[in-house]
Amino acid sequence: MSKYIRNRLCIPIQGFNRAIIYDLIRNDYFFISNEIFSLINSSGIIKFENEFESTDWIDFLLSEEILFKIENDIELNNFPEVDRQFQTPFLxxxxxxxxxxxxxxxxxxxxxxxxxxxxxxxxxxxxxxxxxxxxxxxxxxxxxxxxxxxxxxxxxxxxxxxxxxxxxxxxxxxxxxxxxxxxxxxxxxxxxxxxxxxxxxxxxANVYKNKLSINFDHFFEAYNYHNYFxxxxxxxxxxxxxxxxxxxxxxxxxxxxxxxxxxxxxxxxxxxKKWSIKKKNTLICKDCEFRYMCVDPRDVKLNENSNLWFHEYECNYNPFISKWKGEQGYSNLSDSGILVTEKSFEIDKKVLKKKLARLWSK
Ligand code: SF4
CATH class of the missing domain: 3.20.20.70 (Aldolase class I)
Incomplete structure (x- = not known):
């Protein structure tokens, strides 16, 4: 079975319905499935159990230099993990x-x-x-x-x-x-x-596709903090x-x-107080694969049920169905079975499953 190592500056981030590889070298991104995410989200040696079925993905990841094939386990030492902390000298x-x-x-x-x-x-x-x-x-x-x-x-x-x-x-x-x-x-x-x-x-007032951006500072700040605040x-x-x-x-x-x-x-x-909010503590955004490349200008409130932050109005992107407002098949959160208010957060799994099947089943 072949062995691979992931480029440390190509960082996979999981969303609810799909994942993204943040390419911090070329300031670019690539969509991947959540199945591929779970295989390559590792700082160790990566193996594909069923290499034949994953051939297209492996070819793609190798051609984009997201994965490198290795012959010897010792090569892992040449790929130290990237420190994801963020510090700035500015007050x-x-x-x-x-x-x-x-x-x-x-x-x-x-x-x-x-x-x-x-x-x-x-x-x-x-x-x-x-x-x-x-x-x-x-x-x-x-x-x-x-x-x-x-x-x-x-x-x-x-x-x-x-x-x-x-x-x-x-x-x-x-x-x-x-x-x-x-x-x-x-x-x-x-x-x-x-x-x-x-x-x-x-x-x-909101996030738009053309406001997404990937670079070192943006990624590491958003990884650790809500970068708008x-x-x-x-x-x-x-x-x-x-x-x-x-x-x-x-x-x-x-x-x-x-x-x-x-x-x-x-x-x-x-x-x-809001400087310490993190995307992973914010309802909806914590399930979004774009969370470390967007700058979200909406104010936040605390959701009493989950003790997580939430927004009173929706983002232009619905991460539960992977659609932007205006795209074919877009529907808002409540029509996708997601209810978020100051007091509750619920997912109607039946409604969401139906919607996803209609949009994304082959
Ligand atoms: S839902 Fe919108 S604001 Fe939240 S992380 Fe995704 S793109 Fe950013």
Missing amino acids: ISDVIIHDNIEVSLFSELFGKIDVRNISIIVKHYDKTRINYIIKNISKLEVDSIHLILIEENRDYSPSDFRNLVKFNQVFAILLFNSSYSNYTNNNSEFFKIIEYSNSFTEYS NKKIYIDNLGNIKNGLNSYDIFGNILKISKDNFINIIQSNNFQ
């Missing part, structure tokens, strides 16, 4: 702010805090104002800046952003339901310009301090508190 990894709040206030509050990224939500495009904000933000200890331009139906051109090229922290400019025509100069050599066809309101701060357009854009709780208002008070708030257990 705050991401801050989201609105452009209407006076930028000097942010400079004062975040002046002595190491922040990885600041995202600025800009309601109306105004070149001079944007330049002023970025100039001030770029003086802070911040690795990158994302500019989120939410005004729709605009046609931007390189000249709109040429002034920003000199600020090397500007990492990406996000456009919503607008376009970018690059006829002359290519600003994208300096920063990314990302166009979304939906509105920012839609984009920021962990070390994140959102300051809304009124100055309220929140955990995220769709969060229910308000922890204070930056227009009314001192800098010391602000630091006390963001270091408090109350504010950081």
Whole structure:
């Protein structure tokens, strides 16, 4: 019987109905069945009991260098396990702010805090104002800046952003339901310009297929924490301090508190409570194969029955039937036999089995 070892940077993650191999080298992913998952989810030597029946899978996994064939067991020593812990030197990894709040206030509050990224939500495009904000933000200890331009139906051109090229922290400019025509100069050599066809309101409310992404940091953070909340701060357009854009709780208002008070708030257990949520402790998401590549912006509540977290409205993906909203055969959770509320979590196995048989039986 042949022996194989799994590439340590191709990590299989199981979902309810299928599994995914996260390829952290090529930032890509491959769907596999849960049966194949249970065979290759091992850090030891892998054998296929019925090699003949698995030939297609074995060929595929070898061709993608997800598995390597070995002759001698000692070769296992060349494949040490990857440490899946996640650590970051930043107290705050991401801050989201609105452009209407006076930028000097942010400079004062975040002046002595190491922040990885600041995202600025800009309601109306105004070149001079944007330049002023970025100039001030770029003086802070911040690795990158994302500019989120939410005004729709605009046609931007390189000249709109040429002034920003000199600020090397500007990492990406996000456009919503607008376009970018690059006829002359290519600003994208300096920063990314990302166009979304939906509105920012839609984009920021839920998970979409085009928001999934795989990379080292994203995977390991999501593996250990709920990556939307962990070390994140959102300051809304009124100055309220929140955990995220769709969060229910308000922890204070930056227009009314001192800098010391602000630091006390963001270091408090109350504010950081959601930082320790894990996907594996979140109903529905814990059964989803995409859980370490999505950034889920929905707020969470505690389900009293299971003591796990849950969301009040559904994700665009239903992991129990492996369908995205809009795809043929999609149905929501309740039509698939899944009931989740503050007080209960139930699966009607009969309904779900029927649905799965209709969708996926050959
Ligand atoms: S169900 Fe949860 S884990 Fe899956 S894509 Fe949606 S938000 Fe992400």
